[in-house]
Every structure is written in C-alpha cells, then in structure tokens.
Amino acid sequence: MITNAVEDPHQRVGAAGQAVAVQDEVYVARQPLLDREGMLCGFELKAHIPVVPDPDPANFTDSEADVAALKQAVKDAQAARVAVAKRAIQASAHPDAGGALAGHMAYVDASREMLFDETLRLLPPARFMLELAPDLVADDMLVSRVLALHGKRYRFVLDNVTQPNETFAKLLPYAEVVKIDFRRTQPALLPKLAKVLKAAGKILIAKGLDTQADFQTAHDLGFDRFQGYFFARPQAQGMRRAGAPRHALLNLLQLLASDPTVAQLEAELKLNPVLVMHLMRLANSSSLGLGHKVTSLREAINATGTNRIARWTQLLLYADGRKVSLEDDPLLQLAATRARFMELAIERLPEAGRDEADAAFLTGVFSFVDAVFGEPLDNTLDMLMLTRPIRAAILRREGALGMLLSAIDALERGAWSDLEAASAQLGPLTPGDLASLGLVAAAWAGVADSSAEAAGLERIED
Structure with a gap:
C-alpha cells in the first residue's frame, strides 16, 4: 500500500498549551496529460500531503522558557515538514506509482523541502519533471539549488502560472515547461503569455481544461500539452461520436x-x-x-x-x-x-x-x-x-x-x-x-x- 504515516511525529507544548503534531497518510493519485493529437503523454502525480502549521507566537509569553519553547516549536515544525517531504518523494517513487504511469513521464509537485532533501534522488530525472509552485520563495539559496539540480539533468515546470511574478522571472531560465492555469488566467492574457513563452522555446501545458471548447482554445493558441477531463465529457458532434x-x-x-x-x-x-x-x-x-x-x-x-x-x-x-x-x-x-x-x-x-x-x-x-x-x-x-x-x-x-x-x-x-x-x-x-x-x-x-x-x-x- 502506497501510504505513509509521518514517523515519530514531533510534539512539544509551549506555556500556552500549543502542540505541534503531525501524523497523517501521504498518498498519491494521477491525472492525465494529453498531447496535441489527444493521446496520453504523461501523468501528474498529485500527492496528499498533511499540512504542518507554524507555531503561533501569540500562544507563547515573553518569558525565557517560552522563548526557548517557541524556537524549539519552530524547529519541530520544520523537521515535520521535511519528514512529510520525504514521504511524498517515497510515495511518488513507489513501484505502484511507477506502474500507474504506464511508461509515461511523471510530473510531481516539488516543495522547497523536497528540493533540498537528498531523498529526491529516488526520482530519476529521465522519468520525473519537478513542478515549482508560484508561491515558492525564489531566494538565492533556492535558485542555487535549482541550478545545481538542473546540472544533474533534473527538469522543471513552472506550475499554476496565471501571470508573471518575481518567482516566475527568477526561475523561468531553468524551466523547460510552463503550466498555465486556464481557470484562473484572464482570457485576454492567454495569447500574450503563449506567444512570449513559445518564442522563448518553452513547452506549454494548459491546465484545468474541462470542456472541449477550452481544449480547442488552448490548441489554437499553440499549447503543447493539455491537462483536464475535457476528453471524458459528452460532445454533441466531436472526436468520439459513435460510428x-x-x-x-x-x-x-x-x-x-x-x-x-x-x-x-x-x-x-x-x-x-x-x-x-x-x-x-x-x-x-x-x-x-x-x-x-x-x-x-x-x-x-x-x-x-x-x-x-x-x-x-x-x-x-x-x-x-x-x-x-x-x-x-x-x-x-x-x-x-x-x-x-x-x-x-x-x-x-x-x-x-x-x-x-x-x-x-x-x-x-x-x-x-x-x-x-x-x-x-x-x-x-x-x-x-x-x-x-x-x-x-x-x-x-x-x-x-x-x-x-x-x-x-x-x-x-x-x-x-x-x-x-x-x-x-x-x-x-x-x-x-x-x-x-x-x-x-x-x-x-x-x-x-x-x-x-x-x-x-x-x-x-x-
């Protein structure tokens, strides 16, 4: 079974009674990606990852003991996030997940903790694309890590793009693929994004396609791959009419x-x-x-x-x-x-x-x-x-x-x-x-x- 509870969950209680505890399953499911011909060309492995909250300073006093407890709670929360990241990598690398890919490329959401963890080596670059979320803090340390992984032949996807931001600008040079969220991007911005990114040599994925009309729009704009269940919807006179x-x-x-x-x-x-x-x-x-x-x-x-x-x-x-x-x-x-x-x-x-x-x-x-x-x-x-x-x-x-x-x-x-x-x-x-x-x-x-x-x-x- 491809589930993991976070081992040895950290738990530490401050003076205000706050506890940091994480014990939950990590598991994955897959979502298909199609090429311009409407055939399968990859799967995104979506991982269920338990959220590890940061401790709330309001629950701690200014006493020396509570200051120390808050510092320890912050360390414990970070350690729990690293443990969860390891489980997410292991779940994506599990043989059951590999079998579900049916020989196609896998796309995996990569958190900051995953990028810095050596367990990442379980995901071979030839089979896995690492997706970078727009809310990642693209500081010098992260950019250096992405550059180092790029040198090891890891490939990156800028995920959930709706409009360019600072993270987008800093990580775009290292990304082979850009995934644009059709549901949240202004329609007037789509042609501009597609034109600029295609000119830059990027592979474009349209995400969130639920109708044949959405697929056709993305197809006409020159997108290369398509994610969503538009292909499983009834079509009045489309690709799959029964002959x-x-x-x-x-x-x-x-x-x-x-x-x-x-x-x-x-x-x-x-x-x-x-x-x-x-x-x-x-x-x-x-x-x-x-x-x-x-x-x-x-x-x-x-x-x-x-x-x-x-x-x-x-x-x-x-x-x-x-x-x-x-x-x-x-x-x-x-x-x-x-x-x-x-x-x-x-x-x-x-x-x-x-x-x-x-x-x-x-x-x-x-x-x-x-x-x-x-x-x-x-x-x-x-x-x-x-x-x-x-x-x-x-x-x-x-x-x-x-x-x-x-x-x-x-x-x-x-x-x-x-x-x-x-x-x-x-x-x-x-x-x-x-x-x-x-x-x-x-x-x-x-x-x-x-x-x-x-x-x-x-x-x-x-």
Missing part, C-alpha cells in the same frame, strides 16, 4: 446480456473483426492453459467464456477510432481504471461476492458512456439494460457502488476532502487504501501486449 463500429459493439453487448447461444454469439462476433482477433489471441495464450492451438472462432468462444468477451467489448466502446494503442488512449484508460478500481475496492468491503464485483466493474466501465455516444446518460444506460443499482450508482451516486464511484472521481480530481468523505462511508477502506487501489487499477489498465487478463489489456492492432 458504425461502436453501434456494432453495443449490439454485441445487448446480445451478451441475453444469455446467447454459441451460434448467436459467433454470428455477431463475425461483425467485429478486431474483437475476433483479440479473442483468438487470448484463447491461444498461456493464461488459459489449453495445451493446444485454437483455430476456430467457436472454439475460442467456448475456451474464453462470455464474461471475458463482455468485458473486452465494454472497454472497446471507448477505444479511439484511429490506429492508436490502447495504453495511449486517454478515455479507454480512464474507463478501464475506474472499472478495475471499482472491482478491487468492493472486494474489500464486507459480504461482497462475485456478483457484486461484476456489478462494480460494470458501474465503472459505463460511468463515461455518455462521452462515447454524445447522448443523455440515462438514455444510453437504458440501451445497455443495466440493473437498477448500477443505474442508481452512475446517475445519482447511490449505494455502495455510488460511493465507490464518488471515491474514484475524487481521486481523479485530487479532491482529498471528497475522498475522505467517501472513505467515511466505505467501512474499512481508508483514503490511503482507496488511493493505493487506484494506482493498482491504473497499472492494470495501462499494461499492453499481455495475454493474461489479470495483467491488463492487450494491444489491439489492425
């Missing part, structure tokens, strides 16, 4: 829900050549242990089973119509991660069985289906003939399934208070447990070219 192949997949799903005969399933599958190829590859994989080569579609159906066929079909609804690998398709990866998270998480709840796990997977995988068909969500769910608890979870966040859906949504947004609220309703699952399951699910979704279902999704090629 004939998706409607064929929908027909197959409806057939699978009716307990078809092998002959019926064989006839419908023949209308989906890509799925047939996928099925044949898995049927001949070592994971099924058949001991002989499967050569017919009927034999592949019998060897594989309708449950696995249904899962592939559900996930393929999200696949981009272009020739792109599944691990680079942002919407498919998002849906697959949600589905696997839901399945893993519900198995940790009391009295959950196979039926509940299957329902959880369906809830996750179809929670984005309106983004595929561009129609009202309830209409599309009607076509899929989903059960009432699944529909209630997706439409109204009801029941345990709805609460798990709220939890993964909070993880996607890095909304830690929402995650804590969901965790409080989910029995034994702590926020750290949920974050850990989210990373495990992301790794499952991101593994391609693997024939074993438990390892991930296969690459589907034409």
Whole structure:
C-alpha cells in the first residue's frame, strides 16, 4: 500500500498549551496529460500531503522558557515538514506509482523541502519533471539549488502560472515547461503569455481544461500539452461520436446480456473483426492453459467464456477510432481504471461476492458512456439494460457502488476532502487504501501486449 504515516511525529507544548503534531497518510493519485493529437503523454502525480502549521507566537509569553519553547516549536515544525517531504518523494517513487504511469513521464509537485532533501534522488530525472509552485520563495539559496539540480539533468515546470511574478522571472531560465492555469488566467492574457513563452522555446501545458471548447482554445493558441477531463465529457458532434463500429459493439453487448447461444454469439462476433482477433489471441495464450492451438472462432468462444468477451467489448466502446494503442488512449484508460478500481475496492468491503464485483466493474466501465455516444446518460444506460443499482450508482451516486464511484472521481480530481468523505462511508477502506487501489487499477489498465487478463489489456492492432 502506497501510504505513509509521518514517523515519530514531533510534539512539544509551549506555556500556552500549543502542540505541534503531525501524523497523517501521504498518498498519491494521477491525472492525465494529453498531447496535441489527444493521446496520453504523461501523468501528474498529485500527492496528499498533511499540512504542518507554524507555531503561533501569540500562544507563547515573553518569558525565557517560552522563548526557548517557541524556537524549539519552530524547529519541530520544520523537521515535520521535511519528514512529510520525504514521504511524498517515497510515495511518488513507489513501484505502484511507477506502474500507474504506464511508461509515461511523471510530473510531481516539488516543495522547497523536497528540493533540498537528498531523498529526491529516488526520482530519476529521465522519468520525473519537478513542478515549482508560484508561491515558492525564489531566494538565492533556492535558485542555487535549482541550478545545481538542473546540472544533474533534473527538469522543471513552472506550475499554476496565471501571470508573471518575481518567482516566475527568477526561475523561468531553468524551466523547460510552463503550466498555465486556464481557470484562473484572464482570457485576454492567454495569447500574450503563449506567444512570449513559445518564442522563448518553452513547452506549454494548459491546465484545468474541462470542456472541449477550452481544449480547442488552448490548441489554437499553440499549447503543447493539455491537462483536464475535457476528453471524458459528452460532445454533441466531436472526436468520439459513435460510428458504425461502436453501434456494432453495443449490439454485441445487448446480445451478451441475453444469455446467447454459441451460434448467436459467433454470428455477431463475425461483425467485429478486431474483437475476433483479440479473442483468438487470448484463447491461444498461456493464461488459459489449453495445451493446444485454437483455430476456430467457436472454439475460442467456448475456451474464453462470455464474461471475458463482455468485458473486452465494454472497454472497446471507448477505444479511439484511429490506429492508436490502447495504453495511449486517454478515455479507454480512464474507463478501464475506474472499472478495475471499482472491482478491487468492493472486494474489500464486507459480504461482497462475485456478483457484486461484476456489478462494480460494470458501474465503472459505463460511468463515461455518455462521452462515447454524445447522448443523455440515462438514455444510453437504458440501451445497455443495466440493473437498477448500477443505474442508481452512475446517475445519482447511490449505494455502495455510488460511493465507490464518488471515491474514484475524487481521486481523479485530487479532491482529498471528497475522498475522505467517501472513505467515511466505505467501512474499512481508508483514503490511503482507496488511493493505493487506484494506482493498482491504473497499472492494470495501462499494461499492453499481455495475454493474461489479470495483467491488463492487450494491444489491439489492425
């Protein structure tokens, strides 16, 4: 599990009774970054880091004992911040986080304490970009440290830029990337920032893109990468309108829900050549242990089973119509991660069985289906003939399934208070447990070219 409590929390009480104590989980979630073609090109690892407050001098008197106590409390608070920084680095470097990156670049918020801590060496420069917040105090010591790390091939991102400030000016020469917050930047300033920074050779990331219109604006301004969930929103006539192949997949799903005969399933599958190829590859994989080569579609159906066929079909609804690998398709990866998270998480709840796990997977995988068909969500769910608890979870966040859906949504947004609220309703699952399951699910979704279902999704090629 990728959570850490701050070890040996410092606690010291002054004359006014103030205590400095920190003991909380440090965990991470990921947010996707897309390139100009709409494909995955990286993830930001968002860390939940407990806040360590500075001691309040008002709680201390002018007595010699209290002056000494205040000085010690300040030292203790700084030591606690350093301990938290170490845990944040370790969480980002954890193998679960590495698996969730699926080979893509990681972007990590770097606090002052992280930049100066030698634990930073756990984040290899070839895999991690260090994001510098605009409220960092860019004094001579920090600039020198950034310069030293730059010499060790670490790369930097100026994060959450809304307008240039002193920190921006001092650190810009060492930054390869500038991330501009679209939600908080004045629209009239965006073209000017983009023009000046592109002329300076900087890579531009647009952050906070929630609509296709926001993405198009950033794209037209020449931004290079895009962060936000605009790609998972319904589009009236956009990149992911359902064409004939998706409607064929929908027909197959409806057939699978009716307990078809092998002959019926064989006839419908023949209308989906890509799925047939996928099925044949898995049927001949070592994971099924058949001991002989499967050569017919009927034999592949019998060897594989309708449950696995249904899962592939559900996930393929999200696949981009272009020739792109599944691990680079942002919407498919998002849906697959949600589905696997839901399945893993519900198995940790009391009295959950196979039926509940299957329902959880369906809830996750179809929670984005309106983004595929561009129609009202309830209409599309009607076509899929989903059960009432699944529909209630997706439409109204009801029941345990709805609460798990709220939890993964909070993880996607890095909304830690929402995650804590969901965790409080989910029995034994702590926020750290949920974050850990989210990373495990992301790794499952991101593994391609693997024939074993438990390892991930296969690459589907034409």
